[in-house]
Structure formats: C-alpha cells, structure tokens
Amino acid sequence: MEQLIQYVQSYLTSDQTPGAAGNMFWALVYILLVFVGLSIAVIAMNWLERKILAHMQVRLGPMRVGPHGLLQPIADAVKLLLKEDIMPAEADAPIFWMAPFMVVLAAFTVFVVVPFGPTHAITDMNIGILFMLGVSSLSVLGIVMAGWASNSHYPLIGALRSSAQMVSYEVAMGLAVVSAILMTSLNASGTGTLSMIGIVQAQQTQGIWFIFKFFPLGLIAFFIFAVAMVAETNRAPFDLAEAESELTAGFHTEYSGFRWSLFFLAEYSAMIAVSSIAVTLWLGGWLRPFPNLLNNSAWDLVFSLVPGITFLFLAAMCFYNAVRMPKHPFFRIQTIGLAGFGVLLGLIGLILFIPAVSLRVQDIFWFSTKVAAFMYLYIWYRGTFPRYRFDQLMQMGWKVLLPMGLGVLILTATAGLWPLIQHSIWHP
Amino acid sequence: MTDSNTSLSHLDLETHEKPFLDANELVINMGPQHPATHGVLRVILRLDGEKVLGLECVIGYLHRGVEKIGEHRTYTMFNPYVDRMDYVAAVSNGLGYCETVEKLLNVEAPPRAQYVRVILTELNRLASHQLWLGTHALDIGAITPLFYTFRDREEILKIFEKYCGARLTTHAFRIGGLQYETYNGFEREVKNFLDFFRPKIDEYEELLTTNRIWVERTKNVGTISAQDCIALGVTGPVLRASGVKWDLRKAQPYANYKNFDFDIPTGQRGDTYDRYLVRVAEMRQSVRIIEQAVGGIPEGPVMAKVPKVMKPPAGEVYHSIEAPKGELGYFIVSDGSTQPYRVRVRPPSFVNLQALDLMCRGQLVADVIAVIGTLDIVLGEVDR
Numbered sequence: 161m162e163q164l165i166q167y168v169q170s171y172l173t174s175d176q177t178p179g180a181a182g183n184m185f186w187a188l189v190y191i192l193l194v195f196v197g198l199s200i201a202v203i204a205m206n207w208l209e210r211k212i213l214a215h216m217q218v219r220l221g222p223m224r225v226g227p228h229g230l231l232q233p234i235a236d237a238v239k240l241l242l243k244e245d246i247m248p249a250e251a252d253a254p255i256f257w258m259a260p261f262m263v264v265l266a267a268f269t270v271f272v273v274v275p276f277g278p279t280h281a282i283t284d285m286n287i288g289i290l291f292m293l294g295v296s297s298l299s300v301l302g303i304v305m306a307g308w309a310s311n312s313h314y315p316l317i318g319a320l321r322s323s324a325q326m327v328s329y330e331v332a333m334g335l336a337v338v339s340a341i342l343m344t345s346l347n348a349s350g351t352g353t354l355s356m357i358g359i360v361q362a363q364q365t366q367g368i369w370f371i372f373k374f375f376p377l378g379l380i381a382f383f384i385f386a387v388a389m390v391a392e393t394n395r396a397p398f399d400l401a402e403a404e405s406e407l408t409a410g411f412h413t414e415y416s417g418f419r420w421s422l423f424f425l426a427e428y429s430a431m432i433a434v435s436s437i438a439v440t441l442w443l444g445g446w447l448r449p450f451p452n453l454l455n456n457s458a459w460d461l462v463f464s465l466v467p468g469i470t471f472l473f474l475a476a477m478c479f480y481n482a483v484r485m486p487k488h489p490f491f492r493i494q495t496i497g498l499a500g501f502g503v504l505l506g507l508i509g510l511i512l513f514i515p516a517v518s519l520r521v522q523d524i525f526w527f528s529t530k531v532a533a534f535m536y537l538y539i540w541y542r543g544t545f546p547r548y549r550f551d552q553l554m555q556m557g558w559k560v561l562l563p564m565g566l567g568v569l570i571l572t573a574t575a576g577l578w579p580l581i582q583h584s585i586w587h588p
Numbered sequence: 589m590t591d592s593n594t595s596l597s598h599l600d601l602e603t604h605e606k607p608f609l610d611a612n613e614l615v616i617n618m619g620p621q622h623p624a625t626h627g628v629l630r631v632i633l634r635l636d637g638e639k640v641l642g643l644e645c646v647i648g649y650l651h652r653g654v655e656k657i658g659e660h661r662t663y664t665m666f667n668p669y670v671d672r673m674d675y676v677a678a679v680s681n682g683l684g685y686c687e688t689v690e691k692l693l694n695v696e697a698p699p700r701a702q703y704v705r706v707i708l709t710e711l712n713r714l715a716s717h718q719l720w721l722g723t724h725a726l727d728i729g730a731i732t733p734l735f736y737t738f739r740d741r742e743e744i745l746k747i748f749e750k751y752c753g754a755r756l757t758t759h760a761f762r763i764g765g766l767q768y769e770t771y772n773g774f775e776r777e778v779k780n781f782l783d784f785f786r787p788k789i790d791e792y793e794e795l796l797t798t799n800r801i802w803v804e805r806t807k808n809v810g811t812i813s814a815q816d817c818i819a820l821g822v823t824g825p826v827l828r829a830s831g832v833k834w835d836l837r838k839a840q841p842y843a844n845y846k847n848f849d850f851d852i853p854t855g856q857r858g859d860t861y862d863r864y865l866v867r868v869a870e871m872r873q874s875v876r877i878i879e880q881a882v883g884g885i886p887e888g889p890v891m892a893k894v895p896k897v898m899k900p901p902a903g904e905v906y907h908s909i910e911a912p913k914g915e916l917g918y919f920i921v922s923d924g925s926t927q928p929y930r931v932r933v934r935p936p937s938f939v940n941l942q943a944l945d946l947m948c949r950g951q952l953v954a955d956v957i958a959v960i961g962t963l964d965i966v967l968g969e970v971d972r
Contacts (some may be wrong), residue, residue, distance in 0.1 A: 217735035313616045317638070317953070397729060397801055400954075546801045547729025549954045550638055 177357070179272075179283020190282045194271050202428040206233040209539050216543040227498035228481065243417030248310060251414065255309035260415065260422035262302030267426040270295045270433045275356045277446045277523030288356035289337060289437070293330070296392070296433055299426060300326040303394075303411050306423070310414040318410030321400045321550055325391055328557040333388035335565030336381040339572040340441040343370050343378070346576055360445030367452035371442040374575045381568045382442040384561050386537075389434040391557065393427065395538055397545035398553060435534035436527075443530050446523035464518045467525040471509030478502025613641065616953075620649045624727045624957045627967030631944075631956065638952045643945050647938075650971040658931030663689050663763060663898045666931065671757035673935060674969040676719050678757045679712035679748075680911040686761045687842055688907040688918040692900040693763070695892045701765035702844040703885045707778060708751070708760050709843070710874040710881070714785070715744045716912035716964075717867050717874075721792060724864070724961035728805050733795050740788050743781050750777070764894035770885075778882045782875055789871050796864070806861035810947040810959035813858060820946070821939045824914025826963060829866045830858030836910035843909075848880045860962040867964075899926055913937050913964050933972060937965040 171183040178186035207222070207230065214221025222229025247256060273288040275281040285291055300323050307319020344362040345352030353359060363369055371382045391398040402410030412423045439445060448463045479502045485495040512518050512525075548556070574581070614635040619625040628649035634641040654673055658666045670685045671678035683705055690696060697705065718741045722734035745755040750771055752760045760766070796802045812822070814830040827834055835852045837845040853869030855862025902924040908917035914936025923929040940963050947959045 213731075217732050218739050219735060313614065317614075317616075321638075399729070543732050544795075545730065546725065546796075546799065546805055547954075548801055549805055549952060551952065552804050 175279060177275075177279055177281045177284045179281070187282055190280075191272075194274075194282060195268070198268065198271060198429055198432065199425075201432060202425055203233045203237070205428050205432075205535055206236070208535070209542075212536070212539045213543050216540075227485070227494040227501070230497075230501065237421065240417055240421040245418060246414075246416045248312065248414050250311045252309040252311060255305050256414075259302045259306035259309060260419045260426070262305060263299045263426040264302075264422045264429075266295055266297075266299040266302065267429040267433060271429075271436075273356050274433070274436045275360060275440060275445055276527045277520075278357060278361070280446075280524055281357060284355055284357045286358075287354050289341065289354050289359065289441070292356070292433070292437055293334065293337065296430060297326060297330055299430060302426075306415065307411040310411075312414055314409075314413045315411045318400075318402060318413070322394060322411060324550075325394070325398065325400060325553060325557075328554055329388040329391040329561070332384055332557060332561035332565045333392060335562070335569050336385040336388065337437075337441060339377070339381045339565075339569045340370050342569070342572050342576055343373050356440050356445075359440055360447065363444050364447060364451065369442060369444040369447075374572060377568055377572050377575060378442065380564065381572070382438065384565050384568065385438055385441070388557075388561060389438060390538070390541060391553070393430045393434055395427075395431065396542040397547050399547060400550055400553060431535065431538055432531060435531045438534060439527060439530040446527045448522065448526050464515070464522055465513065467518060467522055468509045468512035470525075470529075471505050471512060475502045475504075475506035475509060478505060618956070620646075625960060626723065626965060629941075629960070629965070629967055629970070631960075633953070633956065635953065638954075640948050640951055640953065640956060643948055643956065645941060645944060647941070647967070647970050650967045652972065654972040655931050655933060658928055660927065662926045663900070663928065666928070667761075667763065668757070668759045670933075671759055672968060673933065673972055674716075674911065674913065674916075674937065674966045675756055676966055677712050677716040677912045679708050679760050680716075680909065680916060682759060682761045683709050683843065684907065684909045684911065684916045684918050686763050687909065688905060688920055689763045689898070689900070690892075691907050692903070692905045692920055692922055693894065693898065695764050695894055697765040697892055698889050699844070699886045700888045701761075701890045701892075703881050704766055704770055704890065705761060706843050706845065706848070706881045707878050707885075708748070708758075710878045711744050711747060711778070711781075712758075713874050713912045714871055715741050717871050718744075720867065720912075720961075720964045721864075724958075724964075725796060725802075727957045727961040728802065730796065730799075730802065733792055736788070736792060736795070740785060743784065747774075747777055747781060750774075762891065763898065765889070765891035767891070769890055775882050775885065778878060782879055782882075786875060789868065789875075793868060797868075803861060805954075805958060806864060806962075807859055808857070809860045809951065809955045810962060811857060811859045812943055812947050816943070816946060817858070820942050822914070822943050824910070824912070824936050824940065824964075825863055825866045825870060826858075826914065826940055826943070828852065829855035829862040831856050836908060836915060840908070842907070845877075847884075848877045850877050860958050863962045897926060899924060908934065911936055913966070913969070914940055935969040935972065937963075937967075937969040938972075941965050941970055 167183070168185050171178060171181055171186045174181045174183075178184075178190055210232070211221045211229070222232035225232045225235045247253065270292045272282045273285050273291055275284070275288075303322045304319045307315040307317075307322070310316070341352055341354060341359070343352075343366075344359055346366060347362070353362065366373070369378075371378045390396075394400075394402060400410075402412065412420055415423060444451075448466075450459075454463075478498055482495050482499040482502060485491050485498065512521060614637075616633045616635055617630065618633055619630040620628040625631065630646040630649065632644045632646065634643065652672070654669055657669055661669070667682065667685060670681040673681050686697075718737040722737035725731075725733040748758050748760070749755045751774065752758050752768060812826070812830055814827070814832045816822075817827045817830050817832065823834070831854055833852050833854050836842070837850075838852060850873045853866050853873065855866050900922040902922055904919065904921040906917060906919045908915050910916075915934065916936055917934035919930075919932040919934070920928050921930040944956075944959060944963065947963075948956045951959070
C-alpha cells in the first residue's frame with residue numbers, strides 16, 4: 161500500500177510528462193482528464209459556434225433550453241443518443257459500423273502528445289509531431305469507409321472528395337511543418353527536435369515564437385498551415401465533403417443518431433487537434449505572451465493573474481445577463497441557473513488566484529486560449545466565406561500552397577544556414 | 589439505380605457519344621427532396637466523376653392544375669389563384685392577370701391605382717430578388733447573406749401585410765384597379781423603407797461582389813449566349829445578363845412604367861456572376877422606380893368602373909409583364925361567358941428552366957447547384 165502511495169506521489173516532484181516518467185497511474189489520470197476535457201470542449205464549442213454564428217447573422221441562436229441556450233448541446237446529445245440507429249439495408253454492415261469509431265479513434269488518439277504544458281501531456285514522444293500528423297490523417301480512412309459502406313451516391317462522392325482533398329492538403333501542411341521544425345535546430349548543438357514539448361522549449365530558449373522567426377518566413381509557413389488545416393478538417397470554406405447544398409450531408413448522409421454524433425465529435429476534436437499543432441509549432445504552445453521581453457517577476461505575477469481574471473470576467477457577464485433576464489416567474493429557473501453558472505465560473509476564477517494552482521494551471525490556460533482563438537477563426541470563416549469548388553480547391557492546394565510551402569522551406573533552410581554561408585564566403 | 593435508369597430512357601442519347609450504360613458513368617438522382625433544388629425539382633444527373641455529362645429535369649411534383657382551375661372559376665374568382673404560382677412574387681402575378689383581363693374587358697385602371705400597382709410590384713421585385721440572393725448564396729455555401737436578405741425582406745412583407753392583410757400571397761390587385769385605398773402613412777412607410785434599404789444593397793454586395801471565392805465560383809459558370817437564350821425563350825435577368833437589352837417595362841410598357849426613368853442593367857458574358865450583378869443592379873433600379881412613383885401618387889379613385897358580373901366579349905388576348913424572373917404572360921380566351929374558356933400562363937421559371945441542361949453540360953456537380961440558383965426558379969410557377 162505504501163509502495164502504491166509512494167508510486168503515485170513520486171511523479172508529483174518530477175518535471176516530466178507522466179508517460180515519459182513511466183508512471184502509469186498519472187498517465188491514466190491524464191488520459192481521463194484529456195478525454196473529459198475534450199468532450200466538454202466539444203460541447204462548449206457546439207454552443208459557442210451556434211451562438212457566435214447566430215450573432216453574426218443577426219439572430220439569437222439557441223435561447224430556449226437553459227439560460228441563453230446553455231443546455232442546448234446537452235439536449236441535442238441526449239436526443240442523438242435516444243434516436244433510432246438506422247442502417248441502410250444495402251450497406252456494408254461491418255464497415256458501416258466501424259467507420260465512425262475509426263474517425264473518433266483517430267481524432268482522440270492524437271491528443272496523446274498534445275502538450276498543454278511542459279508537464280501537462282499524456283506523454284512526450286521524440287517523434288511527437290510525426291505521430292500527430294500520421295494519426296490525424298488516419299481519419300480520412302474512416303471517412304472513405306463511411307462513404308463506401310453507405311452504398312449510396314452522395315456519400316460516395318463526399319468520401320472521394322474528402323480523400324482527394326486531405327491527401328493534397330497534407331503535402332503543403334507537411335512542408336509548412338518541416339520549415340517550423342527546421343527552426344528548432346537553430347541552437348548551439350545544431351540538432352532539432354520532433355517532440356511537441358521540445359518544439360515549444362526551442363521557442364522558449366530562442367526567445368521568439370516561430371511565427372515571427374525569419375520574418376516573414378515563419379508567418380508564411382503559419383499561413384500555409386492555417387489554410388491547410390481548415391481543408392484537412394473539412395470545414396468551411398473547404399467543406400466539400402459534406403457540402404450541404406450539393407451532397408445533402410456528404411459522407412455521413414446515411415448516418416443518424418449515435419453514429420452521426422460520433423462523426424460530429426470527431427470533426428470538432430480534429431479541429432482542436434490541428435489547432436493545437438498550429439499553436440505548438442508557431443504560437444509558442446503553452447508560453448504566455450512576451451516571455452522574453454516582460455520577464456521580471458512583476459510581469460510574471462501580472463500574467464499569472466490573467467486566468468483568474470478571465471474567469472471572473474465570464475462570471476460577471478453571467479451575473480450581468482442574469483440581472484437582465486425578464487422579471488417573470490417563468491424565467492426564474494433560468495435566471496437562477498445563469499447566476500449559478502456565474503457562481504461556478506467565479507469560484508473557478510477564485511481558485512485560479514491561489515499561487516500554487518495558478519502556477520500549475522496557467523500553462524494550460526494559455527494553450528487553451530490560443531486554441532480557442534483558432535476555434536473562433538473557424539466559426540468566422542464559416543460565417544463569411546462561400547464554398548470552394550472541387551477543382552478550385554485542388555488548384556489551390558497543388559498550385560498555390562505547395563509551391564509556397566516548398567519556397568518557404570528552402571528559404572527557411574537558407575536563412576538558418578546564413579551565418580555558415582556568410583562565413584564560407586568571407587573566409588574561404 | 590433501376591428507377592433512375594428507366595426514367596432516363598427518353599433522355600436525348602444521341603447527343604452523347606458514349607454508350608448508355610457506361611461503367612464510368614454515375615447516375616445521380618438529385619431531388620425532389622434536396623436542400624438546393626429550391627422546392628421539388630428533380631434533376632437526374634449523369635456524371636463522369638464530378639463532371640456533368642447531361643441532366644434531365646423532372647417536374648410536376650407541385651402541379652395543382654392552376655390553368656384548368658381557371659376554366660371553372662369566374663374572372664374575379666380566379667384572381668387569388670395566380671398568386672400561388674410564383675409565390676415569392678405574388679404581386680407581379682396578380683398585376684399580369686388583372687391587366688390581361690382589363691385588356692379583355694377594355695377598361696383601364698385609374699392613374700392612382702396604376703401608381704400603387706407599380707410601387708407594390710417593384711417592392712415585390714425587391715422581395716423576390718432578395719430571396720433569390722439569399723438562397724443563391726446559401727447554395728454556394730455563404731450562409732450569412734440569407735439572414736441579411738430575409739431581415740430586409742421582412743420590412744417589405746410588413747408593408748404588404750399592412751396594405752392588404754397578407755404577406756406572401758397578397759391578392760393585392762383587383763380587375764380594374766385596387767380593392768383597397770392605401771392606408772394612412774403608406775407613402776411615408778415606403779419612403780422610410782427605401783432609405784433603410786439603399787445601404788443594405790451595399791451590405792449584400794460587400795459580402796459577395798469582390799469575395800474571391802464567390803467570384804471564382806460564379807465567373808464562367810453556367811454561361812449561356814444571347815442566341816441560345818433567344819432560341820430557348822429565356823427571358824428576364826438571365827437574358828439581360830447575356831447582353832440583350834430586353835425588358836418589357838421598356839419594350840412594351842404596361843401599367844405606367846413609361847412615366848418612370850430607369851435603366852436596364854445588362855451583362856456581357858452571360859455567366860452566373862453577370863446574372864448576380866444584373867439582379868443586384870435591378871434592385872437599385874427598382875428602388876429608383878419606387879422613389880419616383882411614391883413621390884407622385886395622384887389623387888383620385890382606385891377602382892375603374894367594371895361590371896359586377898364580368899362577361900368579356902368573346903375573343904382572345906395575350907398580355908405579358910416583366911416579372912422578377914422574366915416574361916410572365918397570360919393568354920386568355922373568352923367565350924363571352926363569366927368564366928374564361930382557356931387560361932394559359934407563360935411562366936418565366938418554366939421556360940428558363942429549359943436552359944439548365946445547356947448551361948450545366950461539362951461543368952461540375954457544384955456548378956449545377958449554382959446554376960439552379962442563378963436561374964431563380966420557383967417550382968410553384970414551373971409546375972403550376
């Protein structure tokens with residue numbers, strides 16, 4: 161028993177991820193935390209997308225279930241779970257059955273290496289970024305399986321579009337990633353790293369986020385990745401695979417209920433996954449803004465207060481809207497619910513002011529904030545852009561992004577080697 | 589598969605070199621329940637991958653026999669039925685029908701009625717174009733314009749509702765004029781609407797006109813030449829976008845359009861982008877017309893002297909107006925009784941829909957959606 165406690169406690173002093181430290185208990189805890197956190201994030205994202213999109217489109221969005229529709233995603237989830245599980249008679253049953261699980265598996269497995277902080281990751285692999293890219297592109301297999309097994313025309317076209325699209329954008333994406341990885345090797349030893357944590361640490365030691373490195377090269381690589389990742393996740397304006405007005409629902413036309421919700425879950429967690437890659441590679445991962453310029457202890461204190469203040473601000477918004485609720489008995493429960501939600505957020509905010517907690521959690525906060533910014537971009541795109549046509553999409557991938565990616569890669573390599581080149585020119 | 593194959597048997601096969609059952613060919617049944625076929629249009633697509641080899645429209649899912657009903661109703665009783673054809677431009681339908689019967693009866697609506705008719709018809713043109721713009725953009729994947737246009741269309745519908753009690757199928761006009769005098773503040777409300785609406789057109793344009801994806805999706809898509817338009821009888825904005833300056837409001841002025849000053853916007857290439865520009869420009873012209881009309885409504889009666897029981901002299905008459913979607917014509921044969929012997933409608937949507945196959949050949953599936961949207965069809969009018 162004591163051994164067990166010791167085993168559990170032994171990790172707490174370690175400065176490694178549980179996976180790297182080989183502590184199975186904490187690894188399991190982290191897996192659960194990531195799973196739960198991701199599910200909550202998807203639920204929150206669902207609500208936020210509907211609300212933000214609605215406000216962009218001069219409407220209110222969900223307002224009925226819970227205060228300001230806060231419980232709408234839960235109501236939807238319950239509805240989906242209770243729905244009849246329909247499988248087309250002509251479908252290829254085992255593959256039809258497996259496809260959504262395949263997609264979900266791929267979307268969730270990538271989070272094994274996502275670094276929410278220097279110690280907050282399930283594990284740290286020395287091939288982390290390759291693992292992420294590799295596993296996240298497995299989801300296309302699930303989509304093709306879904307489209308094929310449905311034995312129907314629209315899903316088939318959707319699946320074909322999706323696979324062609326993902327294959328062509330992965331190349332540009334990979335080139336952008338490589339140019340960021342090249343930047344990690346700019347240190348005394350000259351060795352780079354593929355580890356997700358190592359990449360962020362490289363940005364820390366070099367004192368610059370890679371988006372600003374070799375300006376504008378880092379920015380261009382980031383731009384390529386930002387475009388490719390939208391295409392990779394099949395979101396507007398690249399949502400051809402599920403183009404509603406063309407293919408009804410694309411590859412998941414024949415799916416309903418729980419299986420459909422798995423696709424939904426996978427889509428959103430894939431969005432979070434690729435955003436985490438972008439944040440890790442270019443936006444300094446868990447690092448707070450300006451760690452190199454504003455690096456005295458006073459600024460440390462200021463930035464450590466930000467998470468708590470953010471939650472208090474959200475709580476204040478809840479209270480403000482609870483006060484603005486119509487004064488009618490019918491709205492009493494909703495008002496109380498909103499105020500209660502505000503209290504919950506406020507409590508979290510207060511807990512985050514405790515130095516010990518904020519020290520441990522602020523990495524996660526900064527990482528999530530950056531990912532959330534990407535999520536907002538996704539919604540913004542959806543509200544603004546029409547949909548690309550298939551050939552235009554391919555043209556964009558192969559004729560614009562790929563050459564750009566190659567050019568950036570070569571230029572980044574040249575810029576990285578520039579001191580050496582200069583040296584050999586002046587001192588042959 | 590078998591269903592769509594059997595119904596394909598009468599497709600003009602000789603125009604395609606490939607044999608009928610080709611393994612590379614995919615036959616897709618789009619509609620009648622499909623989010624982008626604007627109602628219940630069924631399109632049978634023959635695809636090579638994503639490329640359209642040919643398509644066939646199957647219509648009739650919304651057939652209500654409006655023309656046949658016309659033979660069993662008196663002239664006045666049939667008036668509300670025409671609203672149900674193109675239900676997003678009900679006022680235009682009513683105007684066409686009333687003017688045709690007036691021509692048959694040889695009466696003319698008093699000037700005040702003429703002015704109100706023009707105002708309401710042009711308001712309806714705006715409403716129809718707004719609905720087109722919203723749904724067309726939605727089909728191409730831009731979801732936001734739909735909500736903008738519907739927000740503003742609401743203001744037009746409010747004016748209709750206040751005028752005649754109905755929002756969509758208005759039955760606003762009567763044979764010989766209007767049933768209702770305008771309500772108090774009608775002119776002010778229309779003027780307020782125009783002031784409200786003018787900047788909104790810029791707002792729509794801001795979202796789309798220079799949007800790179802929008803331009804790429806619509807330029808050189810569904811191109812149709814002026815000759816083909818004329819050969820197929822295509823009218824309205826589709827014809828004008830191909831460069832033909834043909835607008836019945838100018839060419840054969842009806843109501844009192846000759847009193848108003850407006851331009852006919854035309855395009856050059858005849859593609860989806862031009863049609864979009866033409867319709868948006870038409871919105872601005874409609875605003876101009878309403879502006880002139882609302883400032884000059886004369887005093888006087890709103891109803892001409894028409895007999896209580898209408899028995900037009902035996903004979904036939906054809907009269908057409910420029911509906912938002914093109915030439916809307918009515919051909920009425922009278923045998924001297926209270927009911928028409930035959931009512932024939934020349935619906936613009938039905939005629940324009942013929943061009944779909946021509947416009948879509950060789951394009952991609954996504955373009956079919958764009959072309960259906962740009963033709964601006966209303967299935968209620970296609971099927972009648």
